[in-house]
Amino acid sequence: MPRIRAAALSRYLLHGQFSARGCLRAQPRILPPILRNPLPATTTCFSQARAIHVESNNAPLPVHVPLRKQLKDEAKKQKALGKKKKKNANNQVVDGWELTVGIEIHAQLNTAKKLFSAATTSFNDDPNSHVAYFDLATPGSQPIFQKETLIPALRAALALNCDIQNTSRFDRKHYFHWDQPSGYQITQYYEPFARDGRIALKPRDGVAAEDGDGVLVGIKQIQMEQDTAKTLAQPGDVHWIDFNRVGVPLIEIITLPDIHYPATAAAFVRKVQILLNAVDACVSGMEAGGLRADVNVSVRRSDDPSAPLGQRTEIKNLSSFKAVEDAVIAERDRQISVLESGGAVESETRGWSIGSTETRRLRGKEGEVDYRYMPDPDLAPVIIGDDLVNHLRQGMGELPDAEVDELIQRFELTPKDALSLVALDEGKRIEYFWNVIDLLAKRFGPSAKSPEYLPGYQLAANWVLHELGRLTSDRTEDAAQDLGFTEDGECLRVPAQHLSDILLYLYQRRITAKVAKELLWAVFRRRIPDEYPTIEAVLDEENLWFNELSEDEYVELAYAAAEGQDEVVKQFVDYKHYPQGKLMFLVGQMIRLGAEERIDPKAAEMVMKRVLKENLVPAIKD
Template sequence: MSRISTAELSRYLLTGIITRRGCLRARTPLRAGGVAVANRTFIHTAHTAATATASPTSTPAVPFRKQLKDQNKALKASGNKKKKNADNQTVPGWELTVGIEIHAQLNTSYKLFSPATTSFQDTPNRHVALFDLAVPGSQPLFQSESLIPAVRAALALGCTIQPVSRFDRKHYFHWDQPSGYQITQYYEPFARRGRVTLYPRDGIAAADGDRIDIEIERVQLEQDTAKTTAMPGNVHWLDFNRVGVPLIEIITKPQIHHPATAAALVRKIQMLLASVDACVSGMEAGGLRADINVSVRRVADDGSPMGPLGTRTEIKNLSSFKAVEDAIIAERDRQIAVLEAGGVVEGETRGWSLGSTETRRLRGKEGEVDYRYMPDPDLGPLVISNNLVSRLAGSMGVLPDEEINDLVDTYGLSTKDAMSLVTLDDGARVQYFYNVLDAMEERLGLGSNSEPASEQRHAQLAANWCLHELGKLTELSSDLAMTPEGECRVPSSELAAILAHLHRKEITAKVAKELLWAVFRGEIAPNGVTQAIESGNLWFQELSEEEYAELADRVVQGEDKVLSEFLRFKQGKAKAYPQGKLMFLVGKMMRAGVEQRMDPSSAERVMRARLESVYLPAIEAS
């Protein structure tokens, strides 16, 4: 097409007025004051508004949920049942190799090369500077505050910070990139040579053993593109608020050989970035995206590879951990099928949709020549002083692996609960746990190291409530509004008060849960938990040992068959203690007694003692 004049280009970029001539067409010219551009509708060159919306014979859009249901029905009807991912990590005779590129939005107030603010929830096209839209004559101005989260992220990944790095232009033309190029760091990135260690608790494949180290090749700064929202009828809406938002691109070496391990690595990197407050949000909110490079090659019977790595394909913009694993499995199987049929795997870029069973071709794979990388002439070198790196390294705090180990070893938490505390609410949940624990120990007169981990019952109680009972509040109600300081709608001091009474067995678990709901709804005044128990006469008045024993004697009447199971174990005729039968009897006790006066652990203890000292000797004597 003919060259667009500067005046025409300015009208397009600043006011949204698009000429009817040329390759872009708009339904209605929309205007906005100043540099910000109003909500605009862009139609790709191949599809005009008339074609997209006016055709009476066009097929109506099928809702996505219905598409997924139809796919599942077709899969069931075909009789091809999908394997579970855990059983689909390897294919005999083939080796999978995966490398990952992760793009993470940095936690900054301003864009990378303009003073426009970063915004993800505001009205579209309201935070756009001249440079973001590539207005002729505008120049990039590096915002130095972007360095802080970028360097913290690189340090968390174990990288070496380069004292001098440079910016380059990566050329490509697409509607989401107004300038026709992206500023990145191709030749000299700011960080190199990192390492991430994965353990079974991170979700790696069983074949990877007790740990696997994945090397980070480089971490580079770059700009984000505009946000494209696909609409029915091949219409695409663009939001330029995201143009120029600071990103880091994390590139791993191709060392992953199992889909589950690839998903575990992305999850671990997200957790590391959140722990140092480097990333805006995770995959679920669009703040982190993964591109996966996949190749396969044959292996001999002894597992040794036959030949060099196969041709790789890239799967773009995966936005969930499950999508990472599913897409790798689908692409691996596709490449193997192509090679076994005598075909050739082409180097290309492929896409993946939620609920899919196979990847789809997007375009041929670009190479370095296609992007025409060149040093950016408008930006000087980026110099990072050792003093800055040392200060940031010294303020990193405890990283997730160390904190998880501490929660398990010091407080006796399960690995699953420890990981949940560290990952929930971008690390704020574990801070809330510490706040609750400190206040609880003060009330109980305990020290955090006064008992071995196996005896830290109060810590385990606090973790259980911080995870599970607090989680139940949000199932039927609004968000907890957890703050980075570890406080929420249920103040840590109030939960500590409830748990201290529960730990001393001064209230029942049922009463504790009712008090938690009351605090959540704001029905109890600050520091008023004990007063609420007193005024409601909610104190736990437990049965005596004699009353428990009398209740146990009553419920075992007529349970000769159940008692015989315990006798068989005592005589060595059964290998395992009949715990299920014991809990059956305890359940009968709980139902027969007054709930407000009974503790399940006390009931179990008394029933176990009566079995050994009274009921079984009586059966043997008879």
Template sequence: MPRIPASELSGYLLRGRICGRGCLHTIKGPSPVLLATSSRQSRHASGHGHPATDRSPGAALEGQAPIVPYRKQLKDQAKALKAAGGKKKKAKADNQTVPGWELTVGIEIHAQLNTTKKLFSPAPVSSANDPPNQNVALFDLALPGSQPVFQEETLIPALRAALALDCDIQRVSSFDRKHYFHWDQPSGYQITQYYEPFARNGKIVLYARDGIAPQDGEEVLVGIKQIQMEQDTAKTIAQPGEVHWLDFNRVGVPLIEIITEPHIHHPATAAALVRKVQLLLHSVDACVLGMEAGGLRADVNVSVRRADDPTGALGTRTEIKNLSSFKAVEDAIIAERDRQIDLLEKGGTVEGETRGWSLGSTETRRLRGKEGEVDYRYMPDPDLGPVVIGEDLIAHLEASMGILPDVEVEGLINTYGLSSKDAVSLMQLDDGGRLQYFYNVLDALEARTSQAGMPAGNGDGAALLAANWCLHELGKLTSASSREVDTEHASGEGLEISPSGECRVAASDLADILFFLHRRRITANVAKDLLWSVFRGDVGAASRPFVDVESAIDKGDLWFRELSADEYAQIADVAVRGEEKVLREFEKFRDGGSKAYPQGKLMYLVGKMMRLGPDGRMDPRSAERVLRSRIENHYLAELGTRA
């Protein structure tokens, strides 16, 4: 296909002129992109006549107003909206409440269980790369005569999830049929647990570190009404021309539905709950696919009422289906809350209905009227007997649960001194692999310290240093500015952290770097360069340029040979020359005229020292210590003498 000349492109983009050559010959009716009309332009747009001579961006035909570029039109519209009193979109932190109104939210979370079999057939659960309609059994397709057979192993991850959410396990539960007709449900009903679910009366505590709304304070408790097992539907793949393809691999995949009580009153708290539920399910190996992989979906029930309503009754709720990201949960709740409030303030009524949400939208859309119990015609499934759960199984699962996320976070905070934000980040990154990598680094660091004959301990700040590097310095390796990977040695651009904590940057190599850095035998800049060399593949094997970190430091002569105290003092004397005005600030503090110590002025002078001194031989902490001593014991006295 020949390249379109720039003049023709500019004519189309800036003035809506379409070239008559090629496949575009006729246009019925006026083109919506034409910003100015004339018989000459119309002939050109429909494939007749010749293009206009003047193709400059601001050109206009004789007798017509100049053409205004589209970007300027948008700017003018924004200015006009602002002048008319239009408001900008609120930030989410400022959009958690609406004065005079109370929001109530309940959430239903559907999570795919970590099993190899489907719920009622021996067909395997498909992976993302399996061909369509390959892993199906007769019952999955609802062929006549086929019957469900409950696969007992699917109960194990479901019980783990219920125990992690502090639920009461029901010793006897049963399955029911939920009737509705849709192309993704071949049998015309879904098997679920409506009347007798296997778990009830749970709870989850959300803390400020989980990202709840500030209005909820330090923590909020959300009740779990019940958890039930159910089967998934077929996957619908939309095609052009209102055609839909069905992939039955997903039919019968085991799910749990977690139904919360309506205890949530802020959109950010709702998103935090879904996020924490995903983390809990992953930590107990109940659900290994998160929202980003399609293994977890959320439906939210939203209602509003006036804050001063004397009846205290909840408003009519609407349900928003199939939200597939934490951001979508918060955005959809805000949009639906605002829609309902606007409707009620105008004298309208909120209808109970099911609504949809698309990423990037600013409002929800109606899908259908809200079904009720009568519409679904719930009935006990006659082909499935009750599920009886033994006490011994529950006791075994409780004993093998492991450490739950809240306990893990508290340990990171109390034992290693991490901030709550860093502790939660370690838990969430790489599906928990980053946390295990951090522990591997600590183990390797302790072994390295013991090998050197030095005492080990968590109180010396080494663990905090390791956490900082595992979170921040490792992250910088894969940033856009650092993707200069040696293709001969490196296997990819990512860190490739596995759930067991294996990483492209070996934990032992990072531990060696931190060992020398923590004991001030190398500088921070040298440590970062070494980390990048390990990431590229220059360090870490006999075939590489350097076998280990220590040999790389030796061959590069990178050891830190710090200046003496006298040498620091000489540099400090040079740094403070001509800085009498700055030194006066310290004099004011000493004499009681300043409320706070002028730390910023001190660091300004330390920066001058670092620039004046030799590269690779100065430590900022030593420079600060020497400079502070010189100011207090020498420079201020000299100022007084001059005065």
């Protein structure tokens, strides 16, 4: 077949115009809408590439709907239809059936260049502004493996306990779609760079209760491959194509079929994301589109463990941990229903929508033969030296499991809180926490490791985890603003120094919790340091230091709060269960009657409890 001219290829790629000359059989072709109705286009030239940005002056830009709102809207819709989802915690097992799940995770590597071209990796820049000739499959262009892309891939493989292969090779996986200009994807199907990994999932990782003390999930292989273009759906069955993402380096993590419960599948994906973030291998997590999961689901009857696994189906491009669990449950139930009705499960690819209760068929499942894998003739083998692997292994640092263990043992945090600290903000919040701890330790002095300061460190963990989160969740227009955590553990909106000052004064009971929260809010709104240079300056100028009531004043206030509350006080006589609620009612009365800025609720509670026991209750008995 004669060589295709560059002009003909350009018309095909950019405008969907086919030439029938030289074809064995020329016949009318049914083209997808994006190719049947090309939009007016503008062509912009760049340093090493010519790319196209298809745009419409009349089409409105799509409105971004936050994921949380999408889930709420879908839940309302399902409720209106009378469909109520069963709680996932109670939906891990179906009697008489065994579920088997395998997972494929695609993660975008944190690199400056693309996999086979020197074009810059881009995620938020103008569409088609970082495209090389090879990215568009321009005739005559050749792939050039960018060696630096191997480093984050190796870090990821080491974090997942894989064996690094000294020699790996690239293959071509053939398929046609408008987001793949060359008609094939370059991947490592036959000889990947990493094999035989494993991840240990513990109960604290969120596995199903049926997994007991945990489960070991095997990783068959990890392979490097190139990403496709980004498709932007527009109103009116129109799609825009952004070629910036073509050739962005990915790793594909392929597990063994070791997962048997939906919650464990979600826990595995979550654990992988945490590990990739910890070693700085991945650009971003699922919520930002930097990590995508495909799950393979099959079922078989549990009365014959020796029977082969059932026919599997694949659910593509799941974009949240909840979607992983929900989709596995929905597909499991669908397959069981098909088999119980006498049908057969087909090998197919299925899709999933946010908040849905059912998977949907997309297409028949392709196999190895359909993709026509073949070694890429333009790329040499990748040779990885043991010295490089050892160097990266020694520089890995502390992985999340070890860090979670330290948080639990050193600060007595709950596993849930420890995991949240490590996982939030792609690992940046835990670095911020350690910076706050270091600043507090300096203020505590030489005995900072003494057990007496443990409540101060626990207070820091609580505020970093919860109080900072409230700043961006429920405060007017500022709720949408980002806290701005940096790689070195600083926070642009709440510097570690300011938070450590607030926590120190709160721990020392020199300010109240209410004042501390207002100070945090003032820092977030930049009133500190714009209006006041330091936390101490605010407290001095506004007279916000805690001038606590004396013991005698607390007692006097307790008597005043109990006055006229004889029926409440009687609840403390001959009780079977201590009436804590009634006690807090009386403490609330104390706070309302006294000067709130001078009352410590815990001290008020202790005084009221003592006054009741020693004076008020005996008086009623007499």
